[in-house]
Amino acid sequence: MGETPIIELKNIAVSFDGEAVLKDFNLRIRGGEFVTLLGPSGCGKTTTLRIVGGFVHPDQGDVFFNGQKINDVPPHKREVNTIFQKYALFPHLNVYDNVAFGMRVHGKSEKEIKSTVKNMLNMVNLNGFAHRNVNRLSGGQQQRVAIARALANHPKVLLLDEPLGALDLKLRKDMQAELKKIQQQTGITFIFVTHDQEEALSMSDTVVVMDKGEIQQIGSPQDIYNEPKNAFVADFIGESNILDGVMVDDYLAEFAGQRFRCVDKGFAKNEPVDVVIRPEDIDVVAPDESPLSGVVTSVTFKGVHYEIIVDVAGFKWMIQSTDFQEEGSKIGLLLQPDDIHIMKKSEYSGMFGDYTTFSDEMDEDILASQREEAEEEDEI
Amino acid sequence: MFFLRSIWLGAIATGICLLVGYPLAYIISRTGARVQSVLVMLVMLPMWMNFLLRTYAWMTLLEDNGIINTALATLGLPKLHMINTSGAVVLGMVYNYIPYMILPLYSALAKMDHSVIEAAQDLGANQRRVFTKVIFPLSMPGVISGITMVFVPAVSTFIISKMLGGGSNLLIGDLIDMQFLGSAYNPNLGSAISLVLMVLILICMGIMNQFDDGETRGGGLMI
Numbered sequence: 001m002g003e004t005p006i007i008e009l010k011n012i013a014v015s016f017d018g019e020a021v022l023k024d025f026n027l028r029i030r031g032g033e034f035v036t037l038l039g040p041s042g043c044g045k046t047t048t049l050r051i052v053g054g055f056v057h058p059d060q061g062d063v064f065f066n067g068q069k070i071n072d073v074p075p076h077k078r079e080v081n082t083i084f085q086k087y088a089l090f091p092h093l094n095v096y097d098n099v100a101f102g103m104r105v106h107g108k109s110e111k112e113i114k115s116t117v118k119n120m121l122n123m124v125n126l127n128g129f130a131h132r133n134v135n136r137l138s139g140g141q142q143q144r145v146a147i148a149r150a151l152a153n154h155p156k157v158l159l160l161d162e163p164l165g166a167l168d169l170k171l172r173k174d175m176q177a178e179l180k181k182i183q184q185q186t187g188i189t190f191i192f193v194t195h196d197q198e199e200a201l202s203m204s205d206t207v208v209v210m211d212k213g214e215i216q217q218i219g220s221p222q223d224i225y226n227e228p229k230n231a232f233v234a235d236f237i238g239e240s241n242i243l244d245g246v247m248v249d250d251y252l253a254e255f256a257g258q259r260f261r262c263v264d265k266g267f268a269k270n271e272p273v274d275v276v277i278r279p280e281d282i283d284v285v286a287p288d289e290s291p292l293s294g295v296v297t298s299v300t301f302k303g304v305h306y307e308i309i310v311d312v313a314g315f316k317w318m319i320q321s322t323d324f325q326e327e328g329s330k331i332g333l334l335l336q337p338d339d340i341h342i343m344k345k346s347e348y349s350g351m352f353g354d355y356t357t358f359s360d361e362m363d364e365d366i367l368a369s370q371r372e373e374a375e376e377e378d379e380i
Numbered sequence: 381m382f383f384l385r386s387i388w389l390g391a392i393a394t395g396i397c398l399l400v401g402y403p404l405a406y407i408i409s410r411t412g413a414r415v416q417s418v419l420v421m422l423v424m425l426p427m428w429m430n431f432l433l434r435t436y437a438w439m440t441l442l443e444d445n446g447i448i449n450t451a452l453a454t455l456g457l458p459k460l461h462m463i464n465t466s467g468a469v470v471l472g473m474v475y476n477y478i479p480y481m482i483l484p485l486y487s488a489l490a491k492m493d494h495s496v497i498e499a500a501q502d503l504g505a506n507q508r509r510v511f512t513k514v515i516f517p518l519s520m521p522g523v524i525s526g527i528t529m530v531f532v533p534a535v536s537t538f539i540i541s542k543m544l545g546g547g548s549n550l551l552i553g554d555l556i557d558m559q560f561l562g563s564a565y566n567p568n569l570g571s572a573i574s575l576v577l578m579v580l581i582l583i584c585m586g587i588m589n590q591f592d593d594g595e596t597r598g599g600g601l602m603i
Contacts, residue, residue: 055498075501082502088495092517101513102503153503 004067006031006189007052007157012061014047014213021047022213025061029191029206031156034183036192036200039210040236045193046085048210049159052191053082066156076105081155083163087146089134095121095145096130102153120148123182140171147179151186158183160192164199176203197237201225209233230346234276241282241317242352245275245342253342256312258291260335264342274343279318280305281339284325290332296325309355316355383580386552389466390535393473397481397530398523400474405485405522406515409492416490423482426475435472435543442468442544464546472540473530480529488522489515524588532581552577 005028012025022044029035037045050056051063054075063070070078081102089098099120103113121127124144129137134145143163150158160179164172180203183190194200200207201221209216209224209232217229228234231242245255250265255275267273287293294312308319310331317333325331408419426434441447442462449459462468492515500514516523538553545551552573559570 053502055501074506075498076504076506080502082499084495084499086493086495088493088499090496090499090514090518092514092520101500101505105500105504105509105513149503 003030005029005064006066007191008064008067009048009051010062010064012048012051012058012063014044014051014056014058020213022051022058025213025215027208027215027218029157029189031189032187034180034190034192034203034205036194036204036207037210038194038197038200038207038236039216040195043210044213045195045210046161049082049161049191049193052157053080053159054078079156080159081150081153081157082159082161083143083146083150085161085163085165087142087163089142089145089149091135093134094130095126095132095134095137098134098145099148099152101149106153116152117148120152123151123185124148124178139166140175143167143175144178147182151182151188155188157189157191160190162193162195164194164196172199179203201237209236211236227341228276228343230343231274231276231348231350231352232346234274234341234343235348235352239279239318239320240352241277241279241355243275243277243315244350245273247271247273247342251337253340256292256315260340261337262340262342263338264340267342267344272345274345274349276341276343277317277335277339279307279320281336282317282319282321283334283336284308284319284321284323285332285334287330287332290334292333292335293330294333296327296329296331299325299327318355382550382552382555383576385466385549386535387580387584389469389473389541389549389551390531393470393477393534394481394527394531396470396474397478398527401478401481401485401526402523405482405489408482408486409489420483420486423479423486427479431476432539434476435540438468438472438475439463439543442471463544464548466545466549468544469541469549469551472544473534473537476540477530477534480533481526484525484529485519485522488519492518527588528585531584535581535584536577 007027007029009025009027012022013020014022025044025048027048037048039045047056051058054070054073057071065073065078065080090101093101096117099117100113103116108116117130121130124147126141126144126148129141129145134142137145146163163179164175167175176199179190179192192200192203201224204221206218207221207224208218211232217224217233219227224233225237228237228240234240234242243255245253247264247267247270248254248259249269250267251261251263253260253262253264253273253275292312294310294317296308297311297316298309300307302320305320305322306324308321308325310317310319310333312333319333404423408416408423411419439446443449444459444461444463446463448462452459496514496518497510500510505513535551536553538551538557541549541551541554542557556570556573556577558564559566559573
């Protein structure tokens with residue numbers, strides 16, 4: 001803890017029109033890190049970014065930059081640059097003048113500007129685009145101009161507000177790799193906002209999972225995926241089967257009517273817990289080889305694997321397997337101790353259940369409404 | 381003489397409209413949605429009244445024994461000679477045509493993407509730089525159409541100059557008017573002057589459009 005974080009947010013609270021967006025928010029970001037703020041829309045991640053950029057004033061709490069309080073420093077005096085969601089390029093300037101904007105404002109010489117712009121355009125692979133009209137560029141090219149424009153100022157911290165949201169899948173993958181490369185080359189601290197969990201896992205050093213204006217978990221991508229802290233994180237990051245369970249003893253959990261050996265400890269005896277099992281960790285075996293067995297209710301081909309929904313005593317499990325299973329067949333589910341992850345109960349427990357499909361629920365609703373109608377008719 | 385005076389007074393009126401109208405349009409575009417619609421309605425409100433009536437109202441205000449001079453006299457201040465001056469003509473033009481300046485400016489400013497302004501701040505531009513480097517250039521289409529919409533009717537007006545300018549401040553419009561309805565009945569000459577006026581206006585508009593680089597990006601209306 002000796003090292004001063006480049007950005008620190010302390011006890012931040014923000015509300016818009018009486019609605020709390022961030023509550024008692026604390027975050028420390030080390031220099032040179034690639035940090036991702038990940039969460040569903042409305043979780044306060046963009047607001048957090050705008051506080052660092054200086055566009056939102058927190059109602060409470062302090063913002064520090066290299067240990068200095070910058071609450072009242074206006075955006076144009078912060079050593080922080082932003083890549084906006086819709087790029088926000090200046091439509092009246094060409095590519096060169098867009099990239100040169102920040103340096104001109106800072107009174108750099110035209111000679112210096114020229115060489116920096118050239119370097120920046122080279123870095124984002126836009127050589128020869130200097131005199132193009134920005135309105136005629138494709139989304140990916142505009143994106144890269146926005147990156148070059150922000151980096152030309154040599155910021156200490158780069159803020160990226162869902163910069164890849166508007167690009168198609170293939171281009172997004174390329175840009176992810178490119179951004180990661182630029183971050184490693186320049187050593188600039190990146191704070192990246194996204195709702196795409198895959199993007200967050202593949203790019204970041206540290207992921208901050210947010211919901212309802214609060215941090216749910218901070219950790220490396222591996223930690224977040226393998227050791228989710230609560231049902232929200234487990235559900236938001238990847239697919240997961242979340243079951244109600246009881247921690248009978250250290251290394252022994254009971255769920256789905258069975259006892260399983262696991263690798264978690266430190267819970268009270270017989271403490272109710274949430275159990276997470278990732279669909280790709282489950283091995284499919286013959287029904288008599290495992291205490292868990294059920295009937296396959298649906299199989300979807302996903303390219304890399306099949307997504308198999310299995311009904312085990314009313315609970316629908318999701319399994320990802322490269323082997324095809326016949327719909328209606330009976331299979332066994334085999335779990336290894338380290339496939340099982342135990343979480344403490346939280347406010348999210350029970351909100352994310354099994355893989356009962358949307359259409360199943362619809363069927364039930366339709367049946368229920370038909371029943372009600374029938375009852376009403378009886379009354380008449 | 382008529383031509384020069386028309387263009388000179390029209391240009392002054394247009395300049396004043398721009399100087400007064402731009403800040404107003406900017407303020408309107410930055411207020412909340414509900415206040416905005418009320419303010420836009422207030423700008424339009426005088427246009428619901430007849431043009432002649434409004435100009436007559438200014439006559440009674442500006443006369444040597446009019447409301448303003450009566451008020452000055454009761455306060456013990458010296459009287460001002462206002463009616464029948466070129467200043468009164470310019471005032472009449474500004475008053476009558478300023479909504480045509482504010483509305484295109486307002487629509488250009490209101491449509492501007494706020495994130496572009498934030499991007500400029502983010503890159504280190506202070507408020508003055510944000511305005512001169514981003515907001516004003518992006519509102520250029522609105523400026524151009526505002527200037528056109530004020531300058532063209534101001535140059536060719538004849539009612540305002542007749543009523544507020546007296547006999548000494550006749551404009552090109554008055555000259556044309558006289559050829560058709562006045563004492564110097566000569567429709568042929570009147571038509572010829574109209575044509576010359578039209579060519580002059582087209583030249584002025586052509587010069588102004590040079591300031592815009594040929595691309596209308598979400599600005600107001602172009603004539």
